[in-house]
Amino acid sequence: MTCKATIRMICEYLEGRLSPPVAAAMRAHLEGCTDCRLVLEAAQRTLEVYFDGEQPMSHARVA
Numbered sequence: 290m291t292c293k294a295t296i297r298m299i300c301e302y303l304e305g306r307l308s309p310p311v312a313a314a315m316r317a318h319l320e321g322c323t324d325c326r327l328v329l330e331a332a333q334r335t336l337e338v339y340f341d342g343e344q345p346m347s348h349a350r351v352a
């Protein structure tokens with residue numbers, strides 16, 4: 290998996306729309322790639338704001 294492919298699929302990954310083998314390959318790449326991890330974290334924050342904490346993974350809910 291290349292950085293380009295990883296970054297292109299980050300949205301699908303965060304929304305859980307990738308097939309399990311692709312998501313696993315992506316996780317493997319993210320574990321070894323700081324650059325892609327930073328992009329993932331930024332995208333994750335954006336999505337959390339967008340969904341207003343409705344994601345089950347978000348435990349930073351205040352109200």
Ligand SMILES: [Zn+2]
Pocket residue numbers: 291292293295318322323324325
């Ligand atoms: Zn990468």
